[in-house]
Amino acid sequence: MLTIWMGWTPMVYISDYNLVKTAFTAKDNALMGRVRSGFALAQIGKHQDILQTDYGSVWASLRRVSHSAVRKVAVSEKLHELVADVVDSSAQTMKRTHPLGAPFDPKCYLYHSVMAILASTAFGKRYQLDDKELAFYGESLEFMQSRTSLLAAIDRIPLLRLIPKYGNYERKVFETARDVTNSCKQQYMAHRKTHSSGVVNDFCDALIEAKEKAIESDGRDGKDSRDGGDNAEAFNDDNLSLVIKNLFAAGTDTTQYTLQWIVLLMANNTEMQIQMRDEIESVIGDRVATSDDKNSCHFVNAFIAETMRYRGVAPIAVTHRAMTDTTIDKYCIEKNTLIISNLWAIHMDPNVWPNPDVFDPKRFVTRDGSFRAKMPGFAPFGIGRRVCLGEKLALADLFLITVRLLQSTNECVFALPAGDGSALE
């Protein structure tokens, strides 16, 4: 554990898995707050979402219904077809645009594929890769992400706002965030008008169903939000629209950067790539992969898991904030201290992972060749009560996209221009 001072705010880094677990599952939930930054304010205004809201009854209710909605869309047959359709179209464009053997950067294809899959998962429409609405979400998110450090600087030194360049950027981030929220709200309201009970085509429908079920049973089970029941006021249209925005904000970059690492590591380790191709050929063949296939493709799962350990895309997760004075181990933590779970250090701990600098998917394979999903110290989605809400969806997307990408390029091998492992040096 160590403390870094961010100006006058202490930021505590915890680099031990068990200590993070103890801290983030403590009964008093003292460390389950989020940072009240300018960026967070731009995203949610006076409403509440899951990602930026402190632990409490609103967060718990929104999280519960969203969890149920995520689970539903992650295992739906529609997702299998959607991923196959999007990846096929992306791979065809890739092959048409770049002659076999000529080096190219696949980043934009992977980014647009993930964006199209998440947008279709959220709203049910099938988006073409060059769709205007898709471009609007992509460009808005990219713009906001690229300005986070600038907003953090303004949080620390508010006088920076007086410099036109900083003030203008801040205004533009607020406007962009509001535009994305409004667009998500329009889509959500359109679904509310047309939704019929029991029909779930997408995340909006699943959220409406889960919310209605929660409100219906509220009170009947005699529970209130503190003991596992729901806070019906949490489910207003503004909060639920922000939950949909969470899906894009928290899901797009994380999933697409993980996918970029998967492709790079496949190119860097062609013998492993061929092992994956062989496994897919023998378990699935050419047909569209399903959630059940995920249980039989042990090496593909191991490769994805090792990618997330070796090059996790959320190395310091999402910052927590102490909501009250508390203690971690023998250390006193004051209210408003920022807490970082150092997932990078946890995944590189040589006491847990022998030779942590070596990319070795076999760590996740048992002696009899089965995938070991639960490895002590493996936490790419965070630890404790605020663990990633989209874990199931992210894992389903990563599996289905990787499999389809390999199926739709089965006449080629992803390789580095230099033909060696130089990309990671």
Ligand code: HEM
């Ligand atoms: C490879 C993909 C992903 C990775 C590695 C990832 C990782 C993480 C991590 C490390 C956290 C922070 C946990 C903490 O605060 O301690 C988080 C939170 C979160 N993630 Fe993900 N995530 C991924 C994809 C997604 C997707 C697809 C969604 C969409 C449903 C999503 C939604 C969320 C939300 C809503 C939170 C906030 C949870 C809360 O504050 O209670 N994530 N994620």
